[in-house]
Amino acid sequence: MSRFDTVVVVDWSGGNDTGAKPRKDAIWAGIVREGAEIDPVYLRNRKVAEDWLANLIETEQGRLLIGFDFPFGFPAGTAKRICGSHDPRRLWAWFAEHLDDTPQSNNRYALAARINAGFPGEGPFWFNGTKTPIDGLPHKKTDRSGAFDVPERRAVETRSPSTFACWQMGGAGAVGSQAFTGMALLSRLTARFPAAKVWPFDPGDGPLVFAEIYPSLLKDAVRQQMAEDEIKDRAQVRILARALARMNLAPAFAAGGGNPEEGWILGVGAENALQAAARPTIAPPRLKQDCFALPPGVDWVPVDEALFRLKTALSPVTATDTLPVADANSRILARAPVAQRPNPPHANAAVDGYGFAAATIGKPPHVLPLAKGRAAAGAPFHGTVPPGAALRILTGAPVSAGVDTLVLDEDTTTADGHVAFDGPVKPGANVRKAGEDFGTSDPLLPAGHRLRPQDFALLSAAGCAEIEVHRPLRVGILSTGDELIDPNTTAAAGQIFDANRPMLLSLTRGWAHEAVDLGIAADDAVDVTARLNDAAERCDVILTSGGASAGDEDHISRLLRDHGQVTAWRIALKPGRPLLLGFWKGTPVFGLPGNPVAAFVCSLIFVRPALSRLCGGAWTTPTGHLVPAAFRKSKKPGRREYLRARLTEGGEAEVFRSEGSGRISGLSWAMGLVEIEDGAREIEPGDPVRFLPFSGFGL
Ligand code: AMP
Ligand code: MG
Numbered sequence: 001m002s003r004f005d006t007v008v009v010v011d012w013s014g015g016n017d018t019g020a021k022p023r024k025d026a027i028w029a030g031i032v033r034e035g036a037e038i039d040p041v042y043l044r045n046r047k048v049a050e051d052w053l054a055n056l057i058e059t060e061q062g063r064l065l066i067g068f069d070f071p072f073g074f075p076a077g078t079a080k081r082i083c084g085s086h087d088p089r090r091l092w093a094w095f096a097e098h099l100d101d102t103p104q105s106n107n108r109y110a111l112a113a114r115i116n117a118g119f120p121g122e123g124p125f126w127f128n129g130t131k132t133p134i135d136g137l138p139h140k141k142t143d144r145s146g147a148f149d150v151p152e153r154r155a156v157e158t159r160s161p162s163t164f165a166c167w168q169m170g171g172a173g174a175v176g177s178q179a180f181t182g183m184a185l186l187s188r189l190t191a192r193f194p195a196a197k198v199w200p201f202d203p204g205d206g207p208l209v210f211a212e213i214y215p216s217l218l219k220d221a222v223r224q225q226m227a228e229d230e231i232k233d234r235a236q237v238r239i240l241a242r243a244l245a246r247m248n249l250a251p252a253f254a255a256g257g258g259n260p261e262e263g264w265i266l267g268v269g270a271e272n273a274l275q276a277a278a279r280p281t282i283a284p285p286r287l288k289q290d291c292f293a294l295p296p297g298v299d300w301v302p303v304d305e306a307l308f309r310l311k312t313a314l315s316p317v318t319a320t321d322t323l324p325v326a327d328a329n330s331r332i333l334a335r336a337p338v339a340q341r342p343n344p345p346h347a348n349a350a351v352d353g354y355g356f357a358a359a360t361i362g363k364p365p366h367v368l369p370l371a372k373g374r375a376a377a378g379a380p381f382h383g384t385v386p387p388g389a390a391l392r393i394l395t396g397a398p399v400s401a402g403v404d405t406l407v408l409d410e411d412t413t414t415a416d417g418h419v420a421f422d423g424p425v426k427p428g429a430n431v432r433k434a435g436e437d438f439g440t441s442d443p444l445l446p447a448g449h450r451l452r453p454q455d456f457a458l459l460s461a462a463g464c465a466e467i468e469v470h471r472p473l474r475v476g477i478l479s480t481g482d483e484l485i486d487p488n489t490t491a492a493a494g495q496i497f498d499a500n501r502p503m504l505l506s507l508t509r510g511w512a513h514e515a516v517d518l519g520i521a522a523d524d525a526v527d528v529t530a531r532l533n534d535a536a537e538r539c540d541v542i543l544t545s546g547g548a549s550a551g552d553e554d555h556i557s558r559l560l561r562d563h564g565q566v567t568a569w570r571i572a573l574k575p576g577r578p579l580l581l582g583f584w585k586g587t588p589v590f591g592l593p594g595n596p597v598a599a600f601v602c603s604l605i606f607v608r609p610a611l612s613r614l615c616g617g618a619w620t621t622p623t624g625h626l627v628p629a630a631f632r633k634s635k636k637p638g639r640r641e642y643l644r645a646r647l648t649e650g651g652e653a654e655v656f657r658s659e660g661s662g663r664i665s666g667l668s669w670a671m672g673l674v675e676i677e678d679g680a681r682e683i684e685p686g687d688p689v690r691f692l693p694f695s696g697f698g699l
Contacts, residue, residue, distance in 0.1 A: 003327075005062025006033045007245040009213055009237045010049070012070045012185075014170075014177025017045040017103040022231060029053075030237030032245035034062070040234045045103035046181055050188070057193055057208060067213030067244065067266060070175055070182030071166045072198065076259035077150040081118050086261045088201050092187035099184045108180045112169050113137040121147040129170040141168070155258020160268050162216055186210065200256050200264050211266040215240050221278040239278050243267075247277035248324030248465055276322050276466050283319040287588055292567040292581035300572045302678055303605065303640045306579075310606060316616035317540050317588075318470040325459050330512040331469035332617045333449050339442045340463035342435035347399040349375070350430045354412055354419045355403035360387035364423025370414070375400050390419050399431055406430035438462065448618045450512065473615035475508045476539035477501055478518040478531055480546040480556055481594060486520065499596045499664060500545040507603055508543075511698055513611060518542070523553040532559070536585035541614055543607065546594030548580045556580065556591050564589070572639035572678065575661040576602050588614070597661040601642050601673070604697045622696040624675065626688040630654040637680040644670035645691060653691045672696070 009030040018026035022042040027049040031038040043049035057064065072088065073079070079086050083094035098114075100107045109128055113136035116123025122145065126138040138144045146152065157163045169176035189210070190196050197204065199211040215222070215236035221243075226235040244266070255269025267274045291313035294301065301309070320334035349355065355375070356368060368390040375381035377396030385391045385402030393399070393406060405427050412421045438444070444462055445455060451469075459467065479501040487497040498520055508515040518535050521528045528547075535542045547556040550568075557580055560566035566582030566589075575598040580591025590607055592599045609620045630652035635641060644656040644666040653674050656666035672693040676683070683689060 004065040006060055007065045007241050009067045009241040011233045011237050012068050012178050012182050014181050024231050024233050028233045028237045030241030032241045037242055040238050047103050063207050065209050067211050068182055069213055069215055070178035072212045073261050073263035074166055075151040075154050076262055079261055082115050092183040095180055095184040096187035099180055101181055108177045109134050109137055119148045121145055124148045124167040125169055127169040127171055154262040156264045156268050212263055214265045217267050218278050225280055243274050243278035247273045273465055279322055281319045284316050286586055289565050289583050294567055300570050302572050306569055306571045310610055311619050314610055314613040318473055318615045320468055320470050322466050322468050325464055325467055328451055328467055328469050331451055332615055333447050334470050334616055335468040336443045336447045337464050337467050339438050339440055339444055342439045343437040343461050344432050344434055347434045348432050349393045349395055349397045349406055350432050351408050352394050353406045353408045354390040355393040355406045356390040357402055358405040358425055358427035367418050367420045370417050370419055450617055470616035472514040474516055474539045475513045476516040476518045476535040476542040477504045478521055478544045480521045482523045484520045500599050504543055523555055525555055528555045528559055532584045536587040542587055542589045545592040545599045548591040574639055574641045595661050596664050600667055622692045624690045624692040627691045628652045628686045629683050629689045633683040635676055635681045640678050641676045643674040645674040646671040653689055
């Protein structure tokens with residue numbers, strides 16, 4: 001019962017219709033569907049609410065969790081008194097049968113008096129909200145003796161002291177009336193939707209789960225996050241739905257206890273995870289619109305300076321979420337997680353063998369009596385191993401009292417209840433010490449780190465259930481040019497297939513961002529504008545290719561200049577032309593060259609670290625190493641060059657047969673780039689050159 005597609009939290013009410021205008025003490029429903037928080041729904045009375053719920057259940061596509069804030073059970077023994085059975089379904093059915101309920105009134109007080117009559121003494125229910133006295137229903141709690149034969153509170157209510165006992169039929173915070181009307185509702189809904197599982201009563205899992213919830217568990221979060229003019233019930237269902245939708249529910253569902261007929265409140269026993277998941281999503285400030293401006297007089301910017309300027313201009317733009325660890329694959333940490341427990345949590349055996357206290361076994365050769373029993377992983381030995389004796393211990397078993405050293409199976413012989421082995425024995429051998437890997441509260445990984453498979457082993461071993469991570473960066477990718485068509489269509493004269501968009505989409509996904517395909521725009525200001533407007537709505541950053549120079553058909557460059565903010569960075573780089581850096585409606589835009597080879601190289605060198613920074617990750621620098629050149633080249637000073645290259649079997653760098661930037665095949669031929677520094681260079685075969693393998697760019 002862990003992940004749900006939709007989580008609904010219902011603040012139920014035992015009172016009467018509250019009118020058309022949203023107000024407090026009505027029924028409110030908070031909804032999170034596929035991670036999106038939907039405006040809470042106001043339901044003026046129970047009839048409207050029940051119809052709304054039935055319709056929701058019928059139309060919902062995915063797995064649905066519905067939480068209700070009324071008790072699903074009474075203190076142990078009560079159900080038997082009411083309906084003659086401990087079975088909660090019989091109890092709910094009893095209320096469905098005996099409660100006369102309309103939006104304007106119901107017989108709940110009379111029913112409470114009737115139930116009281118079935119108890120010895122005056123019975124547990126109290127509070128009469130009507131003017132006329134009701135025989136058998138005390139007005140105040142002090143009017144009853146408490147001499148009834150069931151507990152005052154359910155086990156879950158003793159665990160969460162701010163909860164109300166269910167005996168109180170009215171007054172602020174009371175849940176008695178809610179329980180009566182709510183149990184009747186449960187009876188009808190479970191009859192109508194037989195697939196529904198009611199937690200914790202029903203075993204197993206299903207597409208629809210009902211659970212008892214208690215919004216006041218998030219009192220502090222609600223106080224902090226409630227909008228000034230917001231109705232409290234609305235804020236409560238909104239924030240509790242968010243928390244339940246985000247947290248790992250498995251531990252919350254596994255919590256519980258007490259008598260099974262009482263039920264349990266989802267979240268009691270998992271309060272920390274619930275609080276963490278209730279935290280608001282914090283969106284960072286947008287980038288400053290002038291952050292790409294170059295100082296006056298700057299003409300050609302060297303690559304290193306361009307990288308440095310970019311690094312300082314950019315900051316994270318993605319909001320952060322608290323997620324169950326299992327749902328955080330490839331996400332970037334927004335906060336450094338710390339260990340919740342040491343690793344190993346207890347000293348344990350590193351091998352299969354025999355354990356003893358090294359100081360008590362005398363001189364080799366050793367023959368030690370074996371203690372009765374053994375220790376295995378998950379099945380510790382509970383006694384103490386006597387001095388001079390040994391115990392059978394298997395790998396991973398907690399090291400028992402009286403043991404500090406192990407001897408490996410292969411080094412022993414056993415017979416007649418004894419184990420024999422030769423010395424010398426190193427004290428502490430083959431034992432992993434508690435906390436030798438890391439201790440409680442040790443930082444595990446830095447903020448900005450992108451989670452890799454091995455990190456999940458670390459986080460899990462350290463007992464981290466939830467972590468704070470950045471949302472994926474949504475990267476829009478737009479190709480521009482009248483000559484471009486989609487690769488799966490037929491080309492007319494003068495048309496070429498769009499090569500950049502498939503390449504940039506793949507690069508973006510490979511870097512674990514969310515790629516948004518914005519299609520091909522014609523060289524037409526209206527078309528480009530429409531696509532950029534759309535992109536600014538649903539992307540965190542936009543990559544365009546083509547149209548970036550200052551020519552007649554270079555619409556990206558002209559549009560950004562006229563209607564957005566833009567700076568053309570003339571980077572001293574080959575292959576590459578000006579890189580446009582700007583904003584469209586507040587969203588950063590990287591205008592890449594149209595030429596696929598140049599677009600690819602600019603993406604690896606500039607776009608990759610920039611995107612990483614925008615989504616809260618570290619600034620990335622490719623790793624390279626010096627290798628002998630297998631080629632000859634004479635290079636003029638003034639710009640940096642990147643050549644498509646691969647390593648020969650002998651470890652030398654050979655370069656593609658043509659430096660022509662239209663030769664797309666060279667990109668697939670290559671295994672990396674040879675980087676030649678900004679100054680002049682005469683390269684002879686055997687001279688050292690810097691080779692940057694594609695793997696160093698995350699490819
Ligand atoms: P531009 O920067 O628009 O002048 O384009 C430079 C060169 O790259 C021209 O030859 C374009 O046809 C070509 N080009 C532009 N965009 C693409 C693309 N998406 N796929 C393949 N070639 C392109
Ligand atoms: Mg063009």
